[in-house]
Amino acid sequence: MADKVVRVLVGKPGLDGHDRAAKVMARALRDAGFEVIYTGIRQTPAQVAQTAVQEDVDVIVLNNLTGAHLEVFPLVVEELKKRGRDDIYVLATGVIPFEDVEPLKEKGIDEVFGPGTGPIHVINWIKEHVLGEKQGE
Amino acid sequence: MRNKVSKKKRLVLTEEEVFRRLIQGDEVGLARALSMIYREEATSSLLSRIYAYNADKKHKSKVIGITGAGGVGKSTLISVLAEALLKKGLRIGIIAVDPSSPKTGGALLGDRIRLQHLFPNPNLFFRSFSSRGMVGGINPFIFDAVAVLEAASFDYIIIETLGIGQDEIDIVHMCDLTALVIAPGLGDDVQFLKSGVIELVDLIVMNKSDLPTASRTVGILNSYTRMVENHPDIIKLSAYKKQGIMELIEYIDNKWQELLDNGSLEKRRMERWKFQVGNWMRYIIGKRIHKFVEKGEVNPKASPYEIAISTLKEWGCEV
Numbered sequence: 001m002a003d004k005v006v007r008v009l010v011g012k013p014g015l016d017g018h019d020r021a022a023k024v025m026a027r028a029l030r031d032a033g034f035e036v037i038y039t040g041i042r043q044t045p046a047q048v049a050q051t052a053v054q055e056d057v058d059v060i061v062l063n064n065l066t067g068a069h070l071e072v073f074p075l076v077v078e079e080l081k082k083r084g085r086d087d088i089y090v091l092a093t094g095v096i097p098f099e100d101v102e103p104l105k106e107k108g109i110d111e112v113f114g115p116g117t118g119p120i121h122v123i124n125w126i127k128e129h130v131l132g133e134k135q136g137e
Numbered sequence: 138m139r140n141k142v143s144k145k146k147r148l149v150l151t152e153e154e155v156f157r158r159l160i161q162g163d164e165v166g167l168a169r170a171l172s173m174i175y176r177e178e179a180t181s182s183l184l185s186r187i188y189a190y191n192a193d194k195k196h197k198s199k200v201i202g203i204t205g206a207g208g209v210g211k212s213t214l215i216s217v218l219a220e221a222l223l224k225k226g227l228r229i230g231i232i233a234v235d236p237s238s239p240k241t242g243g244a245l246l247g248d249r250i251r252l253q254h255l256f257p258n259p260n261l262f263f264r265s266f267s268s269r270g271m272v273g274g275i276n277p278f279i280f281d282a283v284a285v286l287e288a289a290s291f292d293y294i295i296i297e298t299l300g301i302g303q304d305e306i307d308i309v310h311m312c313d314l315t316a317l318v319i320a321p322g323l324g325d326d327v328q329f330l331k332s333g334v335i336e337l338v339d340l341i342v343m344n345k346s347d348l349p350t351a352s353r354t355v356g357i358l359n360s361y362t363r364m365v366e367n368h369p370d371i372i373k374l375s376a377y378k379k380q381g382i383m384e385l386i387e388y389i390d391n392k393w394q395e396l397l398d399n400g401s402l403e404k405r406r407m408e409r410w411k412f413q414v415g416n417w418m419r420y421i422i423g424k425r426i427h428k429f430v431e432k433g434e435v436n437p438k439a440s441p442y443e444i445a446i447s448t449l450k451e452w453g454c455e456v
């Protein structure tokens with residue numbers, strides 16, 4: 001059918017109280033034609049995962065600026081696994097040093113968008129991986 | 138940063154699995170059923186099974202519509218309502234519909250924010266939908282989404298829609314009971330009195346009664362009720378302060394029971410079913426008309442009416 005709607009969850013797990021970056025991301029993703037579910041700040045990994053399951057999203061874009069990404073982001077993947085939905089793509093954004101990229105990927109994060117990247121890189125990644133996949137079906 | 142990601146094996150469920158998991162209340166199956174319907178991937182057989190299943194089963198969900206202008210507090214109200222119902226051990230399914238951008242088709246769905254704190258919770262399900270640019274008509278998917286939630290046997294199904302234009306009337310057809318939420322100080326306290334919706338809803342919820350400007354709105358409401366004989370009931374509350382919520386639940390439960398006992402509920406549900414048949418017909422024909430008009434040749438010498446009639450006849454419609 002004509003409706004290749006990509007659904008994206010923009011999640012902010014952890015105690016990070018800043019939501020500007022996540023909001024900018026959410027808006028950019030919407031303008032790219034995606035359906036964006038935005039949940040607000042201070043989400044637990046379990047909240048992010050249950051939301052992703054209920055909304056049946058294709059991708060989760062995680063954002064955290066407090067530096068807790070190494071602990072928190074893999075917990076989201078764990079929670080998804082528990083719910084049988086670790087097939088959902090998980091992307092990491094925020095202030096993530098280069099040396100954290102491999103450890104995150106080892107723990108199930110599909111791609112990391114650290115400093116120097118912006119929403120456009122995330123959008124292109126989603127278009128390539130999710131939209132490409134859907135159109136190939 | 139461009140190293141290749143191994144392609145993930147995405148979850149694919151057959152309709153059989155979706156149906157089986159859905160009626161067990163499994164979230165993955167339920168969520169997928171909604172996606173399939175929304176993406177028009179569900180064949181009519183999934184929907185047929187769902188409707189047949191619902192018609193036969195004893196458990197009936199209470200389907201409650203919450204509509205009103207932007208920012209009156211619909212989502213906040215739903216969150217406190219859900220919180221109170223969860224405390225009673227009930228299962229709640231919520232659908233929120235937000236507009237999508239007519240240009241890109243994208244949408245920012247933010248109604249969840251107000252109740253994310255209630256998660257994780259196995260008894261609470263929330264799904265955000267975009268209206269997907271349905272102009273001048275009803276999105277038939279939302280009706281079928283309600284049927285899906287009914288198949289999952291929620292005790293309450295709550296639907297939030299933004300009350301503008303046609304949609305606000307459509308929600309009445311979808312629900313057992315519909316509440317129009319109003320709030321003081323938004324400048325549209327007179328507007329809602331003028332709109333026809335007020336005659337169609339069962340209940341007016343005056344939210345934000347904690348605000349000092351609320352008394353003005355109460356005044357307007359009173360002058361309205363004096364004018365109109367069969368006006369909907371009015372409940373004043375504050376979602377923010379969680380005041381009046383128990384009264385609202387009691388009202389809903391009593392009213393629902395009353396509708397059930399006097400046969401109105403059955404009637405409303407029949408009407409809903411008929412309305413949905415019309416929805417689908419309008420949607421399907423609308424798409425065909427859209428295609429025709431987009432591709433159609435222009436002949437300024439011909440009357441558009443004549444072209445419309447002759448084309449419909451060509452399609453086999455009696456006109």
Ligand SMILES: Nc1nc2c(ncn2[C@@H]2O[C@H](COP(=O)(O)OP(=O)(O)OP(=O)(O)O)[C@@H](O)[C@H]2O)c(=O)[nH]1
Pocket residue numbers: 205206207208209210211212213214248251299344345346347348374375376377378
């Ligand atoms: N003072 C006061 N503010 C409230 C009350 N209920 C909601 N609000 C506030 O009103 C604003 C809008 O609330 P929402 O629940 O998002 O309203 P909504 O009707 O769902 O909005 P849309 O989905 O955008 O149409 C928020 O800032 C709430 O905190 C209330 O009872 N009293």
Ligand SMILES: [Mg+2]
Pocket residue numbers: 211212213248297
């Ligand atoms: Mg809302």
